[in-house]
Amino acid sequence: MNGRRRKQGRPAWGLYAILLIICAGSLYAVHHNQTLYDRPIAEVLTADVTEQEETTDVHRNTDVVTSQMLTAELKNGEWKGQEIELLNDYSKSGVYDQKYAAGDEIFVTISGKRAEDGKLTGEAVDLKRDGYVVLIGWLFVFILLLIGRRKGLFALISFAVNVLLLTVALDLYVDHFPSGLLVIIGLCAVLFTAVSLLLVSGFNDKTYAAIIATLIGTTVSLAIACLVIWLMEGKGLRYEEMQFLTRPYHTVFIAGLFIGSLGAIMDVSITISSSLFALYEQNPDIADSELLASGREIGKDVMGTITSILFFAYLTGSLPMLILYLKNAAPLSFALPMNLSLEVARALTGGIGIVLTIPVALHTVMYFIRRRGAAA
Amino acid sequence: MNVIMVLAAILFVLMALVGGSKGVRSFFALFLNFGVLVFMLFFMTNPDVNPVIVTFFASILVCCIGLFFINDVNSKTVIAFVSTMIVISVLLFFIVKLSDGMMIQGFGEEETESLSGLSLYVGVDFVKVGASVVIISTIGAILDVAISITSSMQEMHRRNPRLQRDELAAAGMDVGRDILGTDTNTLFFAFFGGYLALLIWFKDLHYSVGEIINAKVFSSEVLLVFSAGIGVALVIPVASWLSAAYLVRKRAS
Numbered sequence: 326m327n328g329r330r331r332k333q334g335r336p337a338w339g340l341y342a343i344l345l346i347i348c349a350g351s352l353y354a355v356h357h358n359q360t361l362y363d364r365p366i367a368e369v370l371t372a373d374v375t376e377q378e379e380t381t382d383v384h385r386n387t388d389v390v391t392s393q394m395l396t397a398e399l400k401n402g403e404w405k406g407q408e409i410e411l412l413n414d415y416s417k418s419g420v421y422d423q424k425y426a427a428g429d430e431i432f433v434t435i436s437g438k439r440a441e442d443g444k445l446t447g448e449a450v451d452l453k454r455d456g457y458v459v460l461i462g463w464l465f466v467f468i469l470l471l472i473g474r475r476k477g478l479f480a481l482i483s484f485a486v487n488v489l490l491l492t493v494a495l496d497l498y499v500d501h502f503p504s505g506l507l508v509i510i511g512l513c514a515v516l517f518t519a520v521s522l523l524l525v526s527g528f529n530d531k532t533y534a535a536i537i538a539t540l541i542g543t544t545v546s547l548a549i550a551c552l553v554i555w556l557m558e559g560k561g562l563r564y565e566e567m568q569f570l571t572r573p574y575h576t577v578f579i580a581g582l583f584i585g586s587l588g589a590i591m592d593v594s595i596t597i598s599s600s601l602f603a604l605y606e607q608n609p610d611i612a613d614s615e616l617l618a619s620g621r622e623i624g625k626d627v628m629g630t631i632t633s634i635l636f637f638a639y640l641t642g643s644l645p646m647l648i649l650y651l652k653n654a655a656p657l658s659f660a661l662p663m664n665l666s667l668e669v670a671r672a673l674t675g676g677i678g679i680v681l682t683i684p685v686a687l688h689t690v691m692y693f694i695r696r697r698g699a700a701a
Numbered sequence: 702m703n704v705i706m707v708l709a710a711i712l713f714v715l716m717a718l719v720g721g722s723k724g725v726r727s728f729f730a731l732f733l734n735f736g737v738l739v740f741m742l743f744f745m746t747n748p749d750v751n752p753v754i755v756t757f758f759a760s761i762l763v764c765c766i767g768l769f770f771i772n773d774v775n776s777k778t779v780i781a782f783v784s785t786m787i788v789i790s791v792l793l794f795f796i797v798k799l800s801d802g803m804m805i806q807g808f809g810e811e812e813t814e815s816l817s818g819l820s821l822y823v824g825v826d827f828v829k830v831g832a833s834v835v836i837i838s839t840i841g842a843i844l845d846v847a848i849s850i851t852s853s854m855q856e857m858h859r860r861n862p863r864l865q866r867d868e869l870a871a872a873g874m875d876v877g878r879d880i881l882g883t884d885t886n887t888l889f890f891a892f893f894g895g896y897l898a899l900l901i902w903f904k905d906l907h908y909s910v911g912e913i914i915n916a917k918v919f920s921s922e923v924l925l926v927f928s929a930g931i932g933v934a935l936v937i938p939v940a941s942w943l944s945a946a947y948l949v950r951k952r953a954s
Contacts, residue, residue: 361911363911386822386824451916464931468930469881473937474878491893495900560703568814570898570905571905577898588888588889589891592887595883596883629723630848633730634884642925644837646815648830
């Protein structure tokens, strides 16, 4: 009875109260944590424009570059409480710079020289963003809990556990097994799948079938992708955007493919598995062919939407760089492959995984259902 | 022939085999979506056009492709369309404000290498471009939740026409909650996969926690992941209540 009542999703006010207190505490803490940083932090008191200049670059793009003189109060370190004068340049487009205003807390460098009035001088480096990160994090937690209730809570737990797993895995890779990325990510994939699906739908046949289907679907789609890359000798893939890595970026790319399509494949597997099990439980005498037919229909429905989720999640991130390339007079035929080839390959591999997983999930689920039918 | 073309061909064959004519349509929808991205690109390179407005129109196009092209124009898809656009508009407003405050526009110092040789003073407002990236990245998932809710609610209403508005809406919320977990999961893993190189790079640079959290690249990724979750969650009540209101009114008339 108790479990049932919870399932109907009565909000747990106690939980919200505790979360609100932690939330308020962490927001307070993150605005008063300057002494925890080694880098000097200063709060901007005044910001005055000293110079403004219109620029035109070789490609005839016009922009406005402004210099500002900031007076700020240091918040940590040796000169805490003292005022510092900072110079900062920013452009209207803000591709690689930012405009500061009074009240912003920024990281600064302190130069040895003092201004005529004896104030410290230095340069503005970057904004202190931790307060925003914490704020959005809480917004996310509360909205997921308020709307999703128990399901939202499980989604949050699954997210937290997966982030933790990934962090540990990357630590292991970077510090201990620099040649074992794919093995580590492979093991991780199994754990990710188990954690996410068990949290979404509990310990039962439905989940087990979905886990098996996910692992088969992911492995096969990854094998296809690797085979194609190998057969075509990587033609058409431009790894330039990963070149900052001092590691074998082909391997990192493959590992990214692996993780990237995992979520979508889990989505397909659990959707098919839970709807087939629901149909079977409503009517245990339902014919196999009928179940398969409904499963195929569901598959057709989710196929398009889930591939487009992946498509947008991957490709959109390249927009800023593409705009920059085009504004630098790069032809589209150069800019697109240069900045999108890896993303398109990721989306396509994910799509292949999604579509392949539909029959795989259908047959895995049928196996579980037949086994149960035989046992009964 | 290159890797991309071969992968696309394999995807096409699989979609046609598994999905039949609907599969073929889904494949072409991907092409159309790509067209929308190119359309956005062209308008956004014009400094006189506000990227937020471009995003708004691009969202309409994406919704039309995902709802009316793949499915059909009917009350289910129209309600899904309206709910998605409501959520997108609200989200757009907040994300522009947030990315302005967070100053996550453009590129961080970790990405300097890929900027070398490029002129950076190009006149396009990158704060708004950044906000638009966040919106368009999550639109697929928002759309998915909206259409799932409206179609199962119509099915419920057909089977049991006497359900009250509140009961219908509650049922819709339940459907939405079921997809919430899996759709946020899909997005999270996609983002993790896409940013894997960056995460490894942070580890290689031996960044401290403080440096990671305050880095522009990382905090913009956080905004992306969390707004995705928020957008997917917000569309659940909107789609459920709109659908319930429509179904009840249709019955009354």
